[in-house]
Amino acid sequence: MSDALNTIIKEKITAKFGEHVLETTEFRGQLAFTVKQDRNCEIAEFLKTDPDLAYDYLEDICGADYLEYEGAKDRFCVIYQFYSFKNNHRVRVKVFLPEKNPSLDSLTCLWKSAGFPEREIYDMYGITFRNHPDMRRLLMPDDFGSNPLRKDYPLKGKGERDRFPKYTVDD
């Protein structure tokens, strides 16, 4: 069942987006497409609106840092996880981003729920999402200044945990 669906999706996606799909991989029966940076919205919309596929639920968006990773295509990666209630089936879409000014179109036009994960990715990796209604940090303080989940950020921070200028006692 699952394998048959995978073949259908693969055919549909390659027929429609041909050269924009860079790579198609399969891991434990789950499909993953690596797509071009500016095509994520179109492909997500197609997956959502196509009546046979009907990937109507955006499960999660996460980021990844491929610094010093062998065989990595680029520095950053944004990974979308879609789920189809109709077919009980999952598909993954990956977008690789360069180190300098990584930015991507937001999926909030298709799923309102994309807002928070995108803000988290912005917070943790410094990847900005275009057309996002509220592109602010989610977890870290507004004046934090770093992106802690980047691999080149030290675990113990850069002294942020000891720096509270406004709150020190002076007499």
Place this chain on the structure above:
Amino acid sequence: MGLEEIQVPFVTTTLNAVIKWGRKNSLFPMPFGVACCAIEMMSTLASRFDLARFGAEVIRFSPRQADLMIVSGRICIKTMPVLYNIWEQMPEPKWCISMGACASSGGLFDTYTMVQGVDRFIPVDVYIPGCPPRPESLIDAVMKIQELIDKGQSKSKSVRPKIDSKYEYEI
């Protein structure tokens, strides 16, 4: 010696001694419970361990009515300003218990977000080790606070928080 044995209907003492006696037997704790230590604190307050035996059962969620701060749990850099504000709102004289490994030293969270001990920012009178400490430890700490009150000692006036000078804030 019961008071009924005294034939004269009055006792001579100093006003200071009476005030100390009152303070130490009616501590109003301000619980800053943010993690699993708070569960132990609740257990201490409940009937089995019963902090009311030491006169400290009236938990005040308003800092203006409290004189004992119990910091129970890990404090991250976003919580620390809140904790400091609440500490500053408490009227003098006041005491502070740092409950558990996380509040005292950061515990196992030696990461970029965790404050490595609340004593970097607020003066702490009594530390409780443990992860989390047993309710008996908290009772012991409250008794230590009572001893401090008896001696007229409080760190909130005398000791300034030690701020690491190498993390001077640059503007």
